[in-house]
Amino acid sequence: MITFSKRQLKIPKFARDVYLVTGGNSEFRRAFPEKRTEELCIEALQEAAKYVGMTATELKKYIHTCYYGHFADHFGDQLLGEAVIHDRLGLDPLGNIGVKTGGATGGSTIWEAAKAVASGYSDCTLAMGWERMDEVPTDEGNNYISCAADKDWETPLGHIYTGYYAVMAQKYWNVYGREEESFRRTLAEISVKNHGYAYHNPFAQAGMKITVEDVLKSPVVAYPLRALDACLMSVGASCVILADKETAYQMCKQPLLLYCAAGSHTLRVADRRDMEIPLLPNETEETYKDLDKEFPGGERYPGFTGFLAARMAAYYAYNWTGIKDPCEDLDLVELHDAFTISDVQTYEDIGIRPYGRGRTYVESGDCYHTNPKTGKPGKLPANLSGGLIGCMHAVGATGIMQVVDLMYQIHGRHAEIHGDPERWKRYGKQKPKDWEDLQVKGAKRGLAISHAGVGSHVTCTIVMQPDARLDK
Amino acid sequence: MSGYSVKVVEGKYNLSGEFHTIEPNQPILDEKGKLCGITNPRRIVHHHSLGGEAPFFQAITRGRLLATRCDNKNCKDGFGSIFLPYRIHCPDCLERNTEIDVTDLANKTARVYSFMVCERSGAFNTLEKPIRFVNVEFDGVATILMSYLLGKQEPKIGMKVRPIFRTKKPTYTITDLAFVPAETAEKDLPADFTFSK
Structure with missing residues (x-):
């Protein structure tokens, strides 16, 4: 049983408030043979400038330091790729640094950029992330990703990261899912939902109208997971601009408060040791009194059924921001749906549901924009962007794309951006005739989870209207 | 090359x-x-140091399974913990762990905590597909070792397994260690693998 000290469990705080001023995305695709990475990054920065009525030149004049998220140099075949992008963005002579935390790279980049503002070092920072996953065949891409596991103890086992993750899915499937067909269908429903939301998102790579049966008939990747349960491999870029209060209000009319906390756990799942469940504000010891009786095999925490890093990121973020219950205090979330089953695991890690009960978030209809069971607004809509399954997973950009999409929602400008016919046309797509406005009415607070692989790093970013803050 | x-x-x-x-x-x-x-x-071609873990990788080519243990009595969380994967230093006190031979313990108590049958692999894979990943628990060991199952039987959670070792033609990688169902006879072991020695 391992324990954590009080100092380690200290609730974080910024020395001064940090505001989200603007953000932007490139389009996301499986491959961009006609574009260099810098073109995508410039596209994202231009989007961010336009969103607040500036030119890129005007926006750049505010930036003081730059944070670049790029998971794998291997993919772009360029060491110090961050320096190439910084150069092409014309941001000399500003200090800049690369951030790499696997799948959580986007979130971690925001974490770094936010701390620079909070400390007073910078009044305005750029967090830009991207990934170039189209320049090697898929099996070589899988090998590169597997190199983010332990090279001596894991990578030689198949050179396939999916396998290292899938053993966790299998344990969850067995213990909390009880290997029930009904649970398998619930997982498929998540894929249907996220591909369906991506259908209305012009940035998205894999918008599709599919059925539960389509998911259940897609090829097995690693039982019980199938191809349509898995996230995409993508190319694209996203960025956000952060600032202190005074600067933020000079740059735009409606900056949003931003908080970002991070957690970690062992790189190898093999090294996970037993511990007590760290409790979130909406849980007590009573919550888990009978967990192992109800779900035999679930006595080990986190075992392979939970992600300690996600739980700790939520622990820090909720206690910091004053969130007591995510379902009551948040209006929407963007979660790291690398697989449908990891999406369910995250519902539990971040307290949307207690451990063992994640599936009910989907089955109740709470996770939808419009609850299909009641026809009323979903209680806490999830992944209206389409998430990693429907929109994209250009690793270094993913955690940033999530925050950009939350920003559109909280500003009430989601339809303006996603529904713009010119944008659909520019991306070579036809805006669907049955396009739906997925704006969450009155959205004030949102959360994004950025998650690395088997849970080595997780960040929890919360953005909100300044008048909706709960911590003062 | x-x-x-x-x-x-x-x-x-x-x-x-x-x-x-x-x-x-x-x-x-x-x-x-x-x-x-x-x-x-x-x-x-890269050349890579196995450093302080080299004894583990050499031992599996000789049919023995090594782990490490924290013997620092002042280590509140780690004292007495057995680590497999072999961990050079205790993650809590960072003192150097004591190397221990857990071959007999593994032969008697290894069981499947989780598993995955994977039809796909990445480039440079050397294992036969589908790969049957198994995560193996041992009595008294604080961690859950990742490995792979050989033989015709499909893995199950709770299945009793035994370690086998690529003692003939070793690769000096983690693939020299695998597991088989506990009841497997020596004559049925895959080529180049033996039980512990």
Whole structure:
């Protein structure tokens, strides 16, 4: 049983408030043979400038330091790729640094950029992330990703990261899912939902109208997971601009408060040791009194059924921001749906549901924009962007794309951006005739989870209207 | 690629032969002949230190399974914890762990905590597909070792298993260690593998 000290469990705080001023995305695709990475990054920065009525030149004049998220140099075949992008963005002579935390790279980049503002070092920072996953065949891409596991103890086992993750899915499937067909269908429903939301998102790579049966008939990747349960491999870029209060209000009319906390756990799942469940504000010891009786095999925490890093990121973020219950205090979330089953695991890690009960978030209809069971607004809509399954997973950009999409929602400008016919046309797509406005009415607070692989790093970013803050 | 050798002589790497080859690149054109990009071929051999974990990787080629244990009595969380994967230092106190032989413990108590049958692999995979990943628990060990199951039986959670070792033609990688269902007879072991010695 391992324990954590009080100092380690200290609730974080910024020395001064940090505001989200603007953000932007490139389009996301499986491959961009006609574009260099810098073109995508410039596209994202231009989007961010336009969103607040500036030119890129005007926006750049505010930036003081730059944070670049790029998971794998291997993919772009360029060491110090961050320096190439910084150069092409014309941001000399500003200090800049690369951030790499696997799948959580986007979130971690925001974490770094936010701390620079909070400390007073910078009044305005750029967090830009991207990934170039189209320049090697898929099996070589899988090998590169597997190199983010332990090279001596894991990578030689198949050179396939999916396998290292899938053993966790299998344990969850067995213990909390009880290997029930009904649970398998619930997982498929998540894929249907996220591909369906991506259908209305012009940035998205894999918008599709599919059925539960389509998911259940897609090829097995690693039982019980199938191809349509898995996230995409993508190319694209996203960025956000952060600032202190005074600067933020000079740059735009409606900056949003931003908080970002991070957690970690062992790189190898093999090294996970037993511990007590760290409790979130909406849980007590009573919550888990009978967990192992109800779900035999679930006595080990986190075992392979939970992600300690996600739980700790939520622990820090909720206690910091004053969130007591995510379902009551948040209006929407963007979660790291690398697989449908990891999406369910995250519902539990971040307290949307207690451990063992994640599936009910989907089955109740709470996770939808419009609850299909009641026809009323979903209680806490999830992944209206389409998430990693429907929109994209250009690793270094993913955690940033999530925050950009939350920003559109909280500003009430989601339809303006996603529904713009010119944008659909520019991306070579036809805006669907049955396009739906997925704006969450009155959205004030949102959360994004950025998650690395088997849970080595997780960040929890919360953005909100300044008048909706709960911590003062 | 072959034709190279790496040795350590008096504490220094001694390299000879070819460690990379140069191949001509090719243009990438679209259907109209417009230049879109270029290929960048390369073959490179890295040489990698196993450092303090080398005893583990040598032991599995000789049919023995090594773990480590924190013997620092002042280590509140780690004292007495057995680590497999072999961990050079205790993650809590960072003192050097004591190496212990857990072969007999593994033979008697190894069981499947979780598993995954994976039809796909990445480039450079050397294992036969489908790969049957198994995560193995042992009595008294604080961690859950990742490995793979050989033999015809499908893995199950709770299944009793035994370690086997690639003692003939070893690769000196983690793939020299695998597991089989506990009741497997020696004659049914895959080529190049044996039970513990």
